[in-house]
Amino acid sequence: MATILLADDDEDIRLALSLLLSGEGYQILEADSAKNTIIQASQQQPDLILLDMNFSRDTTSGQEGLEILAQLKPMNIPVILMTAWSSVELAVTGLKCGATDFVEKPWNKHKLLNSIAQQLKLATLKEEHQGYRQLLAGDDIKDWVCHSPAMQSIEQLINQIAPTDANILILGENGTGKSLLAQRIHQLSSRHQGPLISVNMAAIPDNLFESELFGHQKGAFTDAKQNRTGRFQLANQGTLFLDEIGTLPLNLQPKLLRVLESGHYEILGSSQTQTANVRLISATNADLSQMVGKGLFRQDLLYRLNTMVITIPPLSQRNNDIKPLVAQFIRQFCRKYNKPNVTLSPQALSILQNNRWPGNIRQLSHVIERAVLLSTSDEITPQQLMLDDVQASESNNSLQLQSLPLQTLEETEKQLINQAMGKTDGQVIEAAKLLGISRNALYRRMEKHGIEHDA
Ligand SMILES: Nc1ncnc2c1ncn2[C@@H]1O[C@H](COP(=O)(O)OP(=O)(O)O)[C@@H](O)[C@H]1O
Ligand SMILES: [Mg+2]
Numbered sequence: 001m002a003t004i005l006l007a008d009d010d011e012d013i014r015l016a017l018s019l020l021l022s023g024e025g026y027q028i029l030e031a032d033s034a035k036n037t038i039i040q041a042s043q044q045q046p047d048l049i050l051l052d053m054n055f056s057r058d059t060t061s062g063q064e065g066l067e068i069l070a071q072l073k074p075m076n077i078p079v080i081l082m083t084a085w086s087s088v089e090l091a092v093t094g095l096k097c098g099a100t101d102f103v104e105k106p107w108n109k110h111k112l113l114n115s116i117a118q119q120l121k122l123a124t125l126k127e128e129h130q131g132y133r134q135l136l137a138g139d140d141i142k143d144w145v146c147h148s149p150a151m152q153s154i155e156q157l158i159n160q161i162a163p164t165d166a167n168i169l170i171l172g173e174n175g176t177g178k179s180l181l182a183q184r185i186h187q188l189s190s191r192h193q194g195p196l197i198s199v200n201m202a203a204i205p206d207n208l209f210e211s212e213l214f215g216h217q218k219g220a221f222t223d224a225k226q227n228r229t230g231r232f233q234l235a236n237q238g239t240l241f242l243d244e245i246g247t248l249p250l251n252l253q254p255k256l257l258r259v260l261e262s263g264h265y266e267i268l269g270s271s272q273t274q275t276a277n278v279r280l281i282s283a284t285n286a287d288l289s290q291m292v293g294k295g296l297f298r299q300d301l302l303y304r305l306n307t308m309v310i311t312i313p314p315l316s317q318r319n320n321d322i323k324p325l326v327a328q329f330i331r332q333f334c335r336k337y338n339k340p341n342v343t344l345s346p347q348a349l350s351i352l353q354n355n356r357w358p359g360n361i362r363q364l365s366h367v368i369e370r371a372v373l374l375s376t377s378d379e380i381t382p383q384q385l386m387l388d389d390v391q392a393s394e395s396n397n398s399l400q401l402q403s404l405p406l407q408t409l410e411e412t413e414k415q416l417i418n419q420a421m422g423k424t425d426g427q428v429i430e431a432a433k434l435l436g437i438s439r440n441a442l443y444r445r446m447e448k449h450g451i452e453h454d455a
Contacts, residue, residue, distance in 0.1 A: 002120050003027040003044070007037040007068070008052035008082070013105075017050065024113060034068050041075055048119055051099070053083040053090065062090040066097050073098040078119040082107070144184055145325045148318040154181075154310055161308050162188035167260075169245075169305045170283040172312035174436040175362030178283040179243060181312065186239040191279055194238030199231050202247040202441035209252050211268050214259075220269025232265060232276045240278040245305065246286030246297065247441065253298045260304040280305070285436075296409065315357040315364060322353050325361060329368040330380075339372060344380045351382050414449040417442070421451070428453055 004026045006014050011032070018028045029044055031037040041049060049072065053065030062083060072079055078100040083090060091102040100122070101115045146155045161168065162185045170178045179198070186196040204212050211220075215230030231240060248256065259265040260280065264273050282305050291297035315321070326344055334341050344352075348371075357363055371384040416435065424430035432442040446453050 001025045001027060002047035003029060004116065005029040005031060005037070005040055005044070005046040005049045007031045007040075007049060009033065010052070013052070020109065020112075021116075026116075034064055037068055038071050041072055041077060045075075046077060047123065048116060049077055049079045050103075050116075051079050051081055053081055053094070062094070066093060069094060069097040069099055078123050080112075080115055080119060143328060144180070145321050145328060147324055148320040150313045150318055151321060154312065157308075157310060158185055158188060161185075163190050165190075165279050167280045167282075167305055167307040169288075169307075169309045170281065170312065171288075171309060172283075172285065173314050173360055174285050175360030176312040176314060177361055178285075178312060179241075181310065182239075182241045182243075182281045182283060185281060186241075186279075189239065189279060191238050195235055196239045196241060197231050197235035198241040198243060200243045200438060200441070202244040202444070203438050205444060206249055206252065210255060213256070214265045214274075215267045217267055217269035224269065230265075230267065232259065232278060233267075233274065235278045237277055238279070240280050242280065242282040244284060244437075244441070245282040246284035246288060246291060248297075250296060250298070253301050257298065257301045257304060260301070294409070315360040316355075319353055322364070323349060325364060326352060326368055329365050330372060333369045333372040337373060339375070340378065342372065342375045342378050342380055345382070348380050348382045348385055351385060351387055355387060410449075413445060414451070417445060417449065417451060421453075426453070 004021055006017050006021075006028060007030075008014050008017070009032050014030050014032070018030065022028050029040055029046055031040045037049070037051070040046070051065060051068060051072075053062040065081065065083070069079060069081075079098065080101045080103055081091065081094045081099045082103050082105050094102060100119050103112050103115055146152060158181070168185060170181055172178050182198070183196060186192060199212070210216075211224070211228060211230070213231050215233055216224045216228050218224055218227050259276055263276050265276060266273055288297050288302050288306075292299045292302055326349070330342060330344070333339075352364070352367075359366075367385055367387065370386060371380045374384040374386075417431070420431040420434045421428075424434060428442055428446075429439055432439045435442060437445075443453065
């Protein structure tokens with residue numbers, strides 16, 4: 001039976017709750033102060049905590065309760081808040097600070113027991129879910145399409161290298177499956193029971209780069225109000241996936257290089273050296289060797305990343321993958337939209353196989369999603385693929401570089417961003433889609449180029 005910690009300075013209340021709950025078969029622990037609550041919670045690891053919002057009876061702000069909540073949060077124990085007067089605002093703040101539910105004093109017996117039972121059930125489900133994730137991960141492997149000769153050789157290669165700890169660099173256009181391949185390598189590796197932590201390098205603001213990767217201690221810099229765990233530590237015993245590695249600014253590259261070379265790093269604000277135990281996978285659609293030639297990417301860093309290189313070819317060179325990919329997407333979207341299963345007409349398949357696919361598999365999945373939504377009979381027709389329209393609108397909507405041979409990468413980037421913003425009437429989300437980067441990455445780049453935006 002579950003153990004419940006009663007945290008309240010009022011002895012009468014603890015007694016009443018204790019009688020009620022032990023009568024229901026729960027084991028009871030008690031704490032009469034904030035300090036005791038934290039000690040009991042960390043030492044006894046109760047399954048649930050009933051927390052009074054105000055320990056000292058003369059304060060009514062609930063501040064004390066919120067402070068305890070913050071300290072309890074990392075312990076992942078469900079907390080039900082109790083307070084003697086009704087304050088919706090305090091309840092909301094408490095829930096935001098990590099409490100799982102809220103009960104008013106004097107309590108309604110049924111409501112309280114219900115809430116406790118529900119929170120305990122949820123916590124169990126969460127734990128089971130962690131276990132199932134492993135099983136589901138196995139399911140993903142089945143969904144991996146690799147019929148084409150090009151993908152068959154990649155398949156062979158990863159079966160060989162996934163179990164090793166070798167660093168892997170994945171190259172390929174947007175939408176070719178770099179992120180999915182990284183997941184698959186992790187699943188096939190000896191670290192599959194450890195975490196897979198993904199970091200989109202394009203989305204990290206320069207000034208937060210170190211804190212994001214290595215973590216910081218409270219007070220390490222002005223905004224460091226709490227300790228923060230870095231991605232290297234989160235990925236401990238597992239895999240760290242650095243996506244869009246080509247966007248890492250030159251001045252930050254040595255910081256990454258150091259940990260890759262020595263395996264050591266420091267948490268910001270601490271002088272204690274940490275040892276990284278991660279397997280590194282990185283990915284980019286950029287030509288890193290060319291960037292090295294232009295002085296935009298450090299050669300020594302590239303050598304650390306590319307112990308093994310896997311290049312995923314564009315979808316247009318993987319003709320044999322199209323049919324099984326389509327079959328998988330049809331199944332997936334019919335399920336999602338609650339439609340009976342449809343098939344693809346032979347003409348429709350031939351159109352898909354002869355299409356250019358600049359957006360690769362991601363684009364194919366969008367086309368199939370729309371076709372499934374449009375389908376009225378049990379067969380998808382060429383019209384429902386709307387590919388003529390797609391291609392027409394794509395040429396309207398695609399970005400074109402003026403061929404200026406002496407333009408720097410910076411200037412080109414700025415030009416493309418301006419074009420994308422023009423085409424989308426300044427809608428950042430749309431423009432980011434067009435550019436194939438995240439909204440954050442776009443904001444960061446706009447700031448860098450001094451391009452106005454409204455957020
Ligand atoms: N080999 C594959 N088999 C099945 N689905 C794939 C495959 N490769 C990619 N996908 C799907 O295509 C989409 C784009 O893949 P993603 O890994 O995000 O590409 P990238 O990281 O290269 O931009 C995702 O929905 C992914 O699930
Ligand atoms: Mg990706």
